[in-house]
Amino acid sequence: MDHFSAKVLAWYRDHGRHDLPWQIPDPYARWLAEVMLQQTTVSAVVPYYHRFLSAFPSVQALAQASLDEVLASWSGLGYYARARNLHAAARLLMERHAGVFPRTADEWAALPGIGPSTAAAIVAFAFDVQAAILDANVRRVLSRYHGVAGRDAKTERLLWGHARAHTPADQVAAYTQAIMDLGALVCRKTPDCSACPLADGCSFDGEEAPPRRPPKPERAVYMAVIVEPERGILLVRRPPRGIWGGLWSLPESAALASLPAAVQALGIEGDMGEPHPPLWHVFTHFRLSITPVRVGRVSRGHGVAEGGDAMWYKGGTPGPGMPAPVRRLVNQFLEAS
Ligand code: SF4
Known part of the structure; x- marks a missing residue:
């Protein structure tokens, strides 16, 4: 384990989130939560997560439901393609895997609506399999820490390289939650560097200008x-x-x-x-x-x-x-x- 991940894990023990409802070693719960969290905050997801899980408590129940029922339970959470993909993926999991959840990120990434970072998060959380994630929060931490900015293919490769290099071989689930939490709670848009365990080696100089967004049409x-x-x-x-x-x-x-x-x-x-x-x-x-x-x-x-x-x-x-x-x-x- 490198210094980076050791520091992030040590910080997580005292300051990370340990009581989120989906922090259980259940691939179905983790998959559902990761999809819901793709474009939505934790606080907004929690009530929908409970509602959805009680309506469809298993992948079998989700696969057997009609799309109308699934969309009704998703109603209000937005980005409905996520619900359509979740439903389609449940049916594929039943057809291709007989309802047994795959243990590799590649198999998860072959399902609808699951990108490489979501796939890695699912197997890291559910099976403690070593797999690197690069969601928005992690991307912000790594970009600032390593001084890598931009959205081009080269930057993307660099950031994935850093993400893989820092992901330890053991305590993967804890590390994955830890780096997510660090981005969500400390290295936010306006970072709280005084509370950050990575402050010593970080390249961020405080000069990063927030991207200027044109008004929405x-x-x-x-x-x-x-x-x-x-x-x-x-x-x-x-x-x-x-x-x-x-x-x-x-x-x-x-x-x-x-x-x-x-x-x-x-x-x-x-x-x-x-x-x-x-x-x-x-x-x-x-x-x-x-x-x-x-x-x-x-x-x-x-x-x-x-x-x-x-x-x-x-x-x-x-x-x-x-x-x-x-x-x-x-x-x-x-x-x-
Ligand atoms: S020191 Fe500041 S900018 Fe660097 S990773 Fe920590 S919070 Fe982010």
């Missing part, structure tokens, strides 16, 4: 809230790919003027109300304004086909999988109707 969408007193609000299933793929949402249009046509295309006629104030939702690369328009007094289309890709929704939990802002809108209108 904005997109707009108009959503029809078709209200039928007896049956609730009409939801339509989104295409399987792309933004919110496979989730239930409201009929929509990119322009207000074309929203009536989108509603009529569903075989529905009703009174289009005035647009309500927009609701904003922030994605990684853009901000989306969602303007709801209530459609009431439905005069035709009460019997719009259910099943398939359309359903009337009257509220209740857990309900179908909906994007968080759409669920918020639907609940607001249900309460008001």
Whole structure:
């Protein structure tokens, strides 16, 4: 074990996180947690982790569930491709591995939605197998410590090389959590170098300028809230790919003027109300304004086909999988109707 990893491990004993709910030697729990943590913070993940695990307590249960059920349990956590990939990977694990979890990072990385760092974290945590990770937190520590900056292929190779060199042959699970925690708790965007066990050998000189990000572009969408007193609000299933793929949402249009046509295309006629104030939702690369328009007094289309890709929704939990802002809108209108 080199000095770097010995110092990180010593720091971890007193200052790291030891009581996260997924810190158990269970590959299913670790896999689920690592996927949830890919783009989400620990505090946001914890309630979803418990909810998901109680709905699908094993890889068998997850593989047997429908995608709708999986998306419903994921609803609100965002980045739904993760849930679709998790479901597809569960089915592959059952088909290819008879539900027995592989013990190598390469086998995990061959499953949907699992990159090399996530694959390494799963086998390191679940089986204590020596495998190097390079997630955002670890990348920040190694970049600063070794004075390596950039996003090009050469930098990537250098950082992976450092990650491998520092990963010890034993205590791999503890080291992996330790280096993650150091990045999350100490070597943060504004690092607390006075509390860092690596301060002695670190190349960071405090001059690192935070990357300047241009303001996110904005997109707009108009959503029809078709209200039928007896049956609730009409939801339509989104295409399987792309933004919110496979989730239930409201009929929509990119322009207000074309929203009536989108509603009529569903075989529905009703009174289009005035647009309500927009609701904003922030994605990684853009901000989306969602303007709801209530459609009431439905005069035709009460019997719009259910099943398939359309359903009337009257509220209740857990309900179908909906994007968080759409669920918020639907609940607001249900309460008001
Ligand atoms: S000394 Fe500071 S910059 Fe270097 S690894 Fe520690 S917290 Fe990060």
